[in-house]
Amino acid sequence: MKKFDMSKFKLRKVTIDELDDRMLLINLYATQAITLIIGFVWILFQHRNPFLLFALPQNSTFLLWGIGLGILVIAVDLLISRFVPEEVGDDGGINDRIFKNRPWWHIILLSFIVSVCEETLFRGGIQHSFGPYWTSIIFAVIHVRYLKHWIPTGLVFSISYGLGWIYEHTGTLWAPIIAHFLVDMIMGFVIRYRRET
Template sequence: MKKFDPRNIRVRKVNVDEIDDRMLLINLYATQALTLIIGIIWILFQRQNLFSLLAIPNELNFLYWGAGLAAAVIAVDLLISRWVPEEAADDGGVNDRIFRKRPVWHIVLIAFIVAICEELLFRGAVQHAIGPYWTSIVFATIHVRYLRHWIPTGLVFSISYGLGWIYEQSGTLWAPIAAHFIIDLVMGLIIRFRRES
C-alpha cells in the first residue's frame, strides 16, 4: 500500500480551456453547495432564524427592488460592453464557457441556484456580521476571476453593495435574491444568444 505524502501535492493554476464541460459544471455546483453550507452554518452560529430569513413576504414590493436594481446593473453592463474594450472586462472566458452552449432551462437553474446560495451567505450571514461595505469587498475578492481588471472588479463591488442596500431597504433577503437571479439570467441569456461578430 502506497503511503500518502502531503508534500507530493502540487497546486497549479488551471486555465478554463483545460477543463471539460462536465468538470466545469461539477466545480460550479460544488462551490455553490459549499457556499450554501457555509451560509447556513454561519447564520445558525449568529443565532438567526433561517426560516424567518427565507420567509417570502406577503407583499411583492421586494420584486420592485430586485427588478429595479437588476435593470440598472444590466443597463450599465451593456453600456460597458458597448464602449469598453473586451480585454478590459475579461473574466478569463469562464462565463462564456458556462453559458454559451447551455440550454435555456439550465441557464435558469444555474441563475436560481447561484442567487439563493450566494445571497444566503453574503447578505444573510456576512452582511449581518460586517455590514454591506466590507461584505462587498469580500464578495468582489471571492469573484477572483474579475480581479485582473479594475472595471469588472468595480462592477462586482458595486453590484454587491447595491444588493446589500436593497436588502436593508426592503427588509427581505428575497429582494437581493431576485436581483441576483435576474442579473445572472439575463447576462447568461445574452451570452447564450449573442451573435459572433
C-alpha cells in the first residue's frame, strides 16, 4: 500500500481566472453547504431547533419587510453604481463570473440557496449570540472580496444590519431571506442582461 507523502502536499492561492465554470460552481455550492451546516450546528449548540426558524408566520407582514428592504438595497446599490467609479465596487470579477452566462432559472436557484444558507448562519445563529452589530461586522469580513474599498464594505455592513433589524422586528427568518434573495436575484439579472458599453 502506497503511503501519502504530506511533504508534497501544498496549498496555493487560486485566482478567479484560474477556475473554470464547473469548478466555480462546485466552490459556490460547497461553501454554501458548509455555511448551512455550520449554521445548523451553531443553532443546535444554542439548544434551539433550527427547523423552527423556517416556520411560516401567521401574518404576512414579513413579506412587506423583506420586499421593502430588498427594493431599498437595490435602489441604493444602483444609485451608488451610477455615481461611483466601477473600480471602487470591484469584487475581482467574481459576481460577473457567477452570473454573466448563467440561465435565468439558475440565477434564481443560486440566489435562493445563498439567501437560505447565509441567513441561517448569520441571522439564525450568529445574531442570536452576538446581536446585529457584531454579526454585520462578521458578515462584511466574510465577504472578503469587497474589503479592498470602503464603499462596498460599508454597503455590505449596512445591508447585513438591515437584514438583522428586520429579522428582530418580524421575528421570522423569512423576512431577511426574502430581502437577501431579491437583492442577489435582481443584481444577478442586472449582471446577466446588462448591455456592454
